[in-house]
Amino acid sequence: MAKISVGLDIGFSSIKVVSLSFEGDKAHLLSLGSIATPQPGVLSDNDIDLEAVAQAIKKLLAAAKINEKEMSLALPESKIFTRVIDDLPYLTNQELDSAIRYASEEFIPLPITEVNLNWQVIYRGNKGEKNAKTMVFVVASPKNLVNKYMKTVLLAGLKPKLMETEIIATTRSLVGNNPFSPTTLIIQMGASNTDCAVVSKGMIWLTRSIATGGLALTRALAQQFNFEINQAEEYKKVYGLQEDQLEGKVYEALRGVVDIIAQESKRVIQAFETKYPQNPIKRVVLSGGGAKLPGLVVYLANILGLEVQEADPWYLISKDAAMQQKLSQDAPSFSVAVGLALREE
Numbered sequence: 291m292a293k294i295s296v297g298l299d300i301g302f303s304s305i306k307v308v309s310l311s312f313e314g315d316k317a318h319l320l321s322l323g324s325i326a327t328p329q330p331g332v333l334s335d336n337d338i339d340l341e342a343v344a345q346a347i348k349k350l351l352a353a354a355k356i357n358e359k360e361m362s363l364a365l366p367e368s369k370i371f372t373r374v375i376d377d378l379p380y381l382t383n384q385e386l387d388s389a390i391r392y393a394s395e396e397f398i399p400l401p402i403t404e405v406n407l408n409w410q411v412i413y414r415g416n417k418g419e420k421n422a423k424t425m426v427f428v429v430a431s432p433k434n435l436v437n438k439y440m441k442t443v444l445l446a447g448l449k450p451k452l453m454e455t456e457i458i459a460t461t462r463s464l465v466g467n468n469p470f471s472p473t474t475l476i477i478q479m480g481a482s483n484t485d486c487a488v489v490s491k492g493m494i495w496l497t498r499s500i501a502t503g504g505l506a507l508t509r510a511l512a513q514q515f516n517f518e519i520n521q522a523e524e525y526k527k528v529y530g531l532q533e534d535q536l537e538g539k540v541y542e543a544l545r546g547v548v549d550i551i552a553q554e555s556k557r558v559i560q561a562f563e564t565k566y567p568q569n570p571i572k573r574v575v576l577s578g579g580g581a582k583l584p585g586l587v588v589y590l591a592n593i594l595g596l597e598v599q600e601a602d603p604w605y606l607i608s609k610d611a612a613m614q615q616k617l618s619q620d621a622p623s624f625s626v627a628v629g630l631a632l633r634e635e
């Protein structure tokens with residue numbers, strides 16, 4: 291029997307789910323869906339709010355006809371501390387554990403007892419070699435945050451299989467672990483946040499999250515034109531960053547916020563290329579619901595001076611012809627959920 295794997299992405303504005311079946315390592319799409327996230331959502335300290343999210347998840351799974359109880363979850367990038375530590379000497383796994391604990395104090399503003407610490411070796415030189423180094427990718431998730439996600443999915447009658455950060459999941463669906471794919475900057479624009487990651491040789495080298503996303507764009511329009519939020523949202527989706535629409539008025543109102551994201555992306559590129567000058571970034575992949583903002587691909591390509599593509603997390607996955615049309619409309623929103631479902635183990 292084919293193995294089934296489900297990814298659940300509880301975003302700030304919507305919850306997405308993807309279910310895949312595997313024949314060997316070939317993935318086939320079984321089902322997908324999304325539903326609006328009841329506010330304030332899963333970051334609330336109030337159990338009633340978590341219960342509301344749980345109910346929405348149940349509804350979503352029923353509509354998508356997903357019966358599996360076990361699924362993988364994404365944790366919000368903005369609440370997680372990640373870092374590549376690249377100044378360690380050659381160390382065994384056991385030695386690494388204490389070295390990482392020590393080094394982590396520098397970038398985790400919480401007591402180490404309040405986080406779950408995970409790490410993955412990116413590179414390790416040969417033992418005995420002079421100046422052999424170890425590079426690790428470290429992820430520290432606040433226990434308090436993990437508990438809220440855990441509680442929510444348990445309330446929905448589910449069993450969490452594993453949790454990883456949004457950008458790790460996205461990297462899997464958009465780049466995979468192909469060591470030969472060009473060095474890539476992923477910009478993932480959700481509703482509340484925009485997350486960036488530099489991916490090279492199938493691994494993440496740098497991540498950054500800023501608290502500016504699609505919602506900030508909508509708010510800028512609402513404020514500028516005295517619109518209701520729903521109306522602003524509509525204008526954003528229809529006109530976006532197109533200078534030749536409505537005398538460029540929507541374009542002008544959105545530009546200030548988009549430039550915050552563009553400048554941050556530029557800083558990420560500069561930080562990476564200063565550190566690894568022999569490995570320049572070759573392309574940008576734009577993900578998350580915000581990637582669909584009309585005109586954004588061209589706008590960013592001009593500012594960053596790089597090729598920019600809209601994300602297609604479905605490219606590795608086989609699907610029935612009937613699904614094809616539906617998928618292409620909403621592709622960038624599903625990068626996280628697809629990446630979660632693609633995780634093997």
Ligand SMILES: Nc1ncnc2c1ncn2[C@@H]1O[C@H](COP(=O)(O)OP(=O)(O)OP(=O)(O)O)[C@@H](O)[C@H]1O
Nearest residue numbers: 301302303304480481482483504505579580582583
């Ligand atoms: N066609 C479109 N044009 C512009 N923006 C869009 C379009 N479609 C969706 N968006 C925006 O994308 C955002 C939602 O994206 P996404 O579903 O990736 O966010 P989320 O996962 O719910 O949020 P977060 O990742 O911040 O928790 C919203 O701000 C929405 O306005």
Ligand SMILES: [Mg+2]
Nearest residue numbers: 301302480626
């Ligand atoms: Mg999201």
